Amino acid sequence: xxxxxxxxxxxxxxxxxxxxxxxxxxxxxxxxxxxxxxxxxxxxxxxxxxxxxxxxxxxxxxxxxxxxxxxxxxxxxxxxxxxxxxxxxxxxxxxxxxxxxxxxxxxxxxxxxxxxxxxxxxxxxxxxxxxxxxxxxxxxxxxxxxxxxxxxxxxxxxxxxxxxxxxxxxxxxxxxxxxxxxxxxxxxxxxxxxxxxxxxxxxxxxxxxxxxxxxxxxxxxxxxxxxxxxxxxxxxxxxxxxxxxxxxxxxxxxxxxxxxxxxxxxxxxxxxxxxxxxxxxxxxxxxxxxxxxxxxxxxxxxxxxxxxxxxxxxxxxxxxxxxxxxxxxxxxxxxxxxxxxxxxxxx
Amino acid sequence: xxxxxxxxxxxxxxxxxxxxxxxxxxxxxxxxxxxxxxxxxxxxxxxxxxxxxxxxxxxxxxxxxxxxxxxxxxxxxxxxxxxxxxxxxxxxxxxxxxxxxxxxxxxxxxxxxxxxxxxxxxxxxxxxxxxxxxxxxxxxxxxxxxxxxxxxxxxxxxxxxxxxxxxxxxxxxxxxxxxxxxxxxxxxxxxxxxxxxxxxxxxxxxxxxxxxxxxxxxxxxxxxxxxxxxxxxxxxxxxxxxxxxxxxxxxxxxxxxxxxxxxxxxxxxxxxxxxxxxxxxxxxxxxxxxxxxxxxxxxxxxxxxxxxxxxxxxxxxxxxxxxxxxxxxxxxxxxxxxxxxxxxxxxxx
Numbered sequence: 184x185x186x187x188x189x190x191x192x193x194x195x196x197x198x199x200x201x202x203x204x205x206x207x208x209x210x211x212x213x214x215x216x217x218x219x220x221x222x223x224x225x226x227x228x229x230x231x232x233x234x235x236x237x238x239x240x241x242x243x244x245x246x247x248x249x250x251x252x253x254x255x256x257x258x259x260x261x262x263x264x265x266x267x268x269x270x271x272x273x274x275x276x277x278x279x280x281x282x283x284x285x286x287x288x289x290x291x292x293x294x295x296x297x298x299x300x301x302x303x304x305x306x307x308x309x310x311x312x313x314x315x316x317x318x319x320x321x322x323x324x325x326x327x328x329x330x331x332x333x334x335x336x337x338x339x340x341x342x343x344x345x346x347x348x349x350x351x352x353x354x355x356x357x358x359x360x361x362x363x364x365x366x367x368x369x370x371x372x373x374x375x376x377x378x379x380x381x382x383x384x385x386x387x388x389x390x391x392x393x394x395x396x397x398x399x400x401x402x403x404x405x406x407x408x409x410x411x412x413x414x415x416x417x418x419x420x421x422x423x424x425x426x427x428x429x430x431x432x433x434x435x436x437x438x439x440x441x442x443x444x445x446x447x448x449x450x451x452x453x454x455x456x457x458x459x460x461x462x463x464x465x466x467x468x469x470x471x472x473x474x475x476x477x478x479x480x481x482x483x484x485x486x487x488x489x490x491x492x493x494x495x496x497x498x499x500x501x502x503x504x505x506x507x508x509x510x511x512x513x514x515x516x517x518x519x520x521x522x523x524x525x526x527x528x529x530x
Numbered sequence: 531x532x533x534x535x536x537x538x539x540x541x542x543x544x545x546x547x548x549x550x551x552x553x554x555x556x557x558x559x560x561x562x563x564x565x566x567x568x569x570x571x572x573x574x575x576x577x578x579x580x581x582x583x584x585x586x587x588x589x590x591x592x593x594x595x596x597x598x599x600x601x602x603x604x605x606x607x608x609x610x611x612x613x614x615x616x617x618x619x620x621x622x623x624x625x626x627x628x629x630x631x632x633x634x635x636x637x638x639x640x641x642x643x644x645x646x647x648x649x650x651x652x653x654x655x656x657x658x659x660x661x662x663x664x665x666x667x668x669x670x671x672x673x674x675x676x677x678x679x680x681x682x683x684x685x686x687x688x689x690x691x692x693x694x695x696x697x698x699x700x701x702x703x704x705x706x707x708x709x710x711x712x713x714x715x716x717x718x719x720x721x722x723x724x725x726x727x728x729x730x731x732x733x734x735x736x737x738x739x740x741x742x743x744x745x746x747x748x749x750x751x752x753x754x755x756x757x758x759x760x761x762x763x764x765x766x767x768x769x770x771x772x773x774x775x776x777x778x779x780x781x782x783x784x785x786x787x788x789x790x791x792x793x794x795x796x797x798x799x800x801x802x803x804x805x806x807x808x809x810x811x812x813x814x815x816x817x818x819x820x821x822x823x824x825x826x827x828x829x830x831x832x833x834x835x836x837x838x839x840x841x842x843x844x845x846x847x848x849x850x851x852x853x854x855x856x857x858x859x860x861x862x863x864x865x866x867x868x869x870x871x872x873x874x875x876x877x878x879x
Contacts, residue, residue, distance in 0.1 A: 419634035425590055426629070427649045427700060428622030438637050517684040518638060 184513060184520065191509055195502040200251075202498035206491035207250045211243070213487055220263050259492035264484045269492045273474060278376050279367060280466070280473035284458045286389050287397030292451065295401040296440075299408025304435060306413065314405065321402035326461075330395040330468035337391060338364035363388045365470035396465040400454045407450055411443035418442075444515050452508035456501040535606060536563035537707055537740050538587070543600035543610075545582050545591060545764075547811075554811040556595065557582050558764040561838070564708065569731065569741045571755030571772065573748060573787070575808050579764040580744045584710045586610070587742065588627050589617040605707065623653040626701035626739075628730075630713040632694035636685035642669075642696050643681035646703055653704040668699040672729060691722035698730055705737055712744045723747075727754055748791050752776055760784045763808055763819035770844025778863075780846045782824045785866050818849070826850060826865055 210216060217234050234240055238249060253259070259269040302311040321329075337360065344357035367379040368388035379385030415421060416439055424434045463475030470476070474493060481489035513519050545557035557579040564570045572580045585591045587602055589609065602610040609620060621627070629635050637645060646665035650656055656664065662681070669677035672695040685693055694714065701709055714730065715723035731754050734741050743755060751758050752772060759769040760781065768781040779785040789802035806823040815821055821831040830849050838845040839852060841859065850862040 419629055419631055420637040422590065423627070423629055423635040423697070423700075424637065425618075426588055426621055426627035427652070428618050428620070429648065429652050430618070433648065433652075438640070441639050442637070516639060517641075518686045 187513075188506075188510065191506055195506060198502055199495075199498060202495055203251055203254060204247070206494040207247050209487050209491050209494075210250075214485055216263065216487060254492075254495060259495070260488040262481075262486050262489050264481075264486045269488045272477065272489065273492055273496060274375065275377075276472060276474045276477050278378060279471060280459060280462050280475060282379060283389065283392055283396060283465070283471060283473060284455065284462055287393035287395075288400065288451075288455050288458055290393050291397040291400035291404055291454075295404030296408050296447070298401075299405040300412060300435065300440060302405065303409040303412025303416065315409075318402035318405055321398045326395060326399065326464050327468050329398055330391070330465060333362075333391045333395060334364040334468075337362040362391050364391065367472060392465050392469045392471055395468065396458060396462060400451075400458060403454065404447065404451065408440075408443055408447055411446055412439055415439045415442045441515070445512060448508055448511050448515065452504045452511075456497075456504050459500050460497045536565045537568075537605060538564040538742075539601070539603040540583070540587070541601040541603070543583065543586060543602065544598040545579070545586050545595055546598040547595050551812075553598065555598075555814075556764050556811055557586065558814075559600075560761075560764075560766050561600075562759055562766065562769055564740050564742060566707070567735070567738045567740055568757065569734070569743060569755045571751035571758040572742060572744045572761060573746060573751055573758060574761035575746065577808060577811075578761040580761050581712050583761070584627075584712050584742060584744050587708075588621055588625050588710050589614075590621075590627075619653075622649055622706070623704050624706050624708065626706040626709040628694075628697055628701045628709060628711040628714045631717045632690055632697050633717065635697050636693060636700075638685055641682050641684055642688070646681075646696075646700060649700055649703050664703070665699075668703055669696070671733065672696070672699045674699075690718055691726065694718060694722075694726050695729065698726070698733065702733055702737065702739065706739060708740045708742065709734065710742045710744070713746070714743070715747070715750060716745070723750070724753075730754075748776070748788070760787065763814050764811070765819055765847060766838065766845075767820065767848070768844055768846045769838070770842075770846075774842065774844055780841050780844060780851065780863065780866060781820075781848050782826050782850075782866050783820050786823075818847070 216237070217230055217239070221230060221233065238246060241249075257270050259273075261267065262269050262272060265272065298314055302308075302314050305311045341357045341361040347355040347357065349355060363384075366388060368384035368386075369382040370377045370379045370385055371381045372378075379389060421434060421439055424438050429438075461475075462471075462473060463479060465471065466473045466475040467479060474496070477489065478493045480486075481493070540560060540562050543557055543560045544555060546553040546555055548554075560579070560583055562570065572583065574580045582591065582595065585595075586597050589612070591597065597610050600610070601608055604620070604624060609617065612620070636642070640648075643662065643665050646668060647658065647661040650661040650664055651658065654661075666677045666681055669681060674680050674692060674695055680688075685696070688696060698714075701711075709730075711730065715726050718726060727750055730741065733739070741754075743751070745751060755772045757770060758772045758775045760767045760775065760783065762783050768775060768779070768784045770780075774780075775784060776788060779788050783804070786802065786804035790804065792801055804823055809815060809819065809822070815832070816835070817833050818824070818827075818831040818836050821827050824831065828849070834849070836847045836849045836852075838847045841851045850865065851859065
């Protein structure tokens with residue numbers, strides 16, 4: 184186990200090295216950074232001085248070495264546009280993206296797994312077929328459209344709809360269901376971490392963006408759990424568990440679901456990475472002040488240090504998540520814990 | 531006749547698979563009894579309906595298969611009409627089951643001990659600690675060395691034979707009255723098969739458990755069973771005491787089946803074989819299902835389906851033994867034993 188983790192760790196370092204190489208290459212190939220930083224009236228001598236000061240005249244491998252050393256110590260350079268350290272800017276916006284990603288990942292797991300189990304068990308049930316049909320929408324509609332539709336229904340329509348009386352008993356006020364359509368709402372600072380999870384306002388602001396971001400993952404997880412359940416329910420050990428008279432609950436949620444977990448963990452791990460990386464669109468639709476939004480602005484302004492640092496950060500998340508996923512395999516599947524004991528002889 | 535009522539009674543069991551072109555009858559009008567502590571062997575070719583009969587008894591026919599008619603009565607209680615939940619309480623507690631492949635019968639993600647204790651806890655009021663003690667006891671009983679250590683190991687840490695021992699322990703863990711063993715040794719090494727069968731037989735004798743042993747291995751049947759039912763195309767061709775059926779087969783199919791078994795030491799003869807093959811479910815002929823391959827067919831075999839006729843200690847579904855038949859019993863038996871063809875010519879191989 185320890186040897187395995189060390190091996191994976193070394194592999195991860197290698198992956199990070201390659202990503203660093205790619206993000207460093209951006210500085211070399213996407214325009215001349217000096218041109219991005221100076222005005223039209225800057226003289227050639229000043230430009231040369233700046234070039235020298237930035238170390239752009241050094242050989243490439245020396246520059247790359249400096250880049251890596253700086254990156255490891257958390258220094259990703261100054262933003263061309265904002266003239267502020269990129270690391271600070273990313274850290275400011277990291278909590279917004281991570282909270283959004285976390286909530287939407289939880290949403291897709293907590294809703295997706297039970298729906299997958301249900302549709303797997305009641306293959307021909309009406310509700311199962313309904314879930315599957317609706318899930319097609321989740322897979323085929325683009326994220327931004329879902330976001331815009333949600334805003335239209337819960338922010339625009341709800342705000343303007345008149346109260347609906349129900350048989351003189353009570354009245355439904357649609358405006359009470361109205362959800363904020365942009366920003367994070369009220370946030371609280373805990374140290375340098377700006378959280379929206381502690382206020383009702385902040386939580387409310389999270390609802391629509393997380394659903395938008397998590398809907399695709401939800402349908403993916405639901406369909407994956409469903410097909411894995413169908414697969415596992417056909418196996419001999421499930422048949423034997425039934426022959427032993429175990430309760431359905433124990434069979435479905437103990438024996439069957441646990442055996443579907445390895446592929447589910449794999450896909451969830453990859454998807455959490457994607458959620459963080461592809462929060463860009465959702466953040467843009469909901470004006471969410473996260474890293475994705477900052478990245479888009481950086482692309483528009485060819486702010487290479489931000490783009491490079493963002494690339495490295497996302498790669499880092501992927502690597503860490505994959506490492507966690509590999510360790511979870513060990514927790515779930517005893518067959519991988521080879522050192523736990525030896526296989527006995529015939530008998 | 532005042533006999534103690536048998537442990538299990540199967541009466542006119544019909545198992546069907548509905549298809550778009552009508553229902554396929556996979557088990558057709560099968561009746562037999564199993565007495566307390568008795569070992570009933572069920573033999574037949576693949577597709578003869580022997581496993582489905584077992585699955586119907588434990589109530590685990592895979593949909594769309596279903597019991598279309600007939601009755602299954604366990605200890606005087608009809609069980610084929612019970613709900614899934616009621617039947618679940620019988621499975622494991624009163625009827626144990628053992629399946630073909632021990633490598634896939636155990637959940638790979640749970641330790642052997644956990645699978646044993648959860649079965650024990652499902653059917654009894656034992657405390658978890660007592661259930662664990664019982665599990666260790668069971669592992670000792672099925673001959674697993676160092677059970678205190680092995681109990682916390684996972685199935686992949688056991689060999690095939692050891693796993694089948696664990697499966698037997700699981701099937702017997704709350705002392706069921708009947709065990710349905712569906713080809714329990716087919717997936718195992720020949721050298722281990724005998725051990726497993728001996729173990730199963732010993733444990734069931736000690737606990738007074740009856741066994742319905744489904745197999746296509748006549749050797750296993752000869753060693754183990756008290757009585758044997760020979761199935762062909764979803765029907766019972768012959769059922770009787772094991773010595774009678776093996777030494778003195780009455781149904782032409784059984785006779786052919788016995789002739790096709792190689793015996794060590796009889797190397798001079800060529801093995802006999804039954805011409806043709808078992809009809810598919812969609813293509814079962816009217817009359818006797820065996821009529822196309824039988825060496826002794828006559829007109830009636832193509833028209834009427836033979837009843838299970840009592841012949842000596844057996845019941846045989848063959849018109850040769852009908853009292854309306856011109857042949858006497860001895861003549862009929864001689865005719866089956868001889869290799870001469872009957873009234874209808876058959877291409878012999």
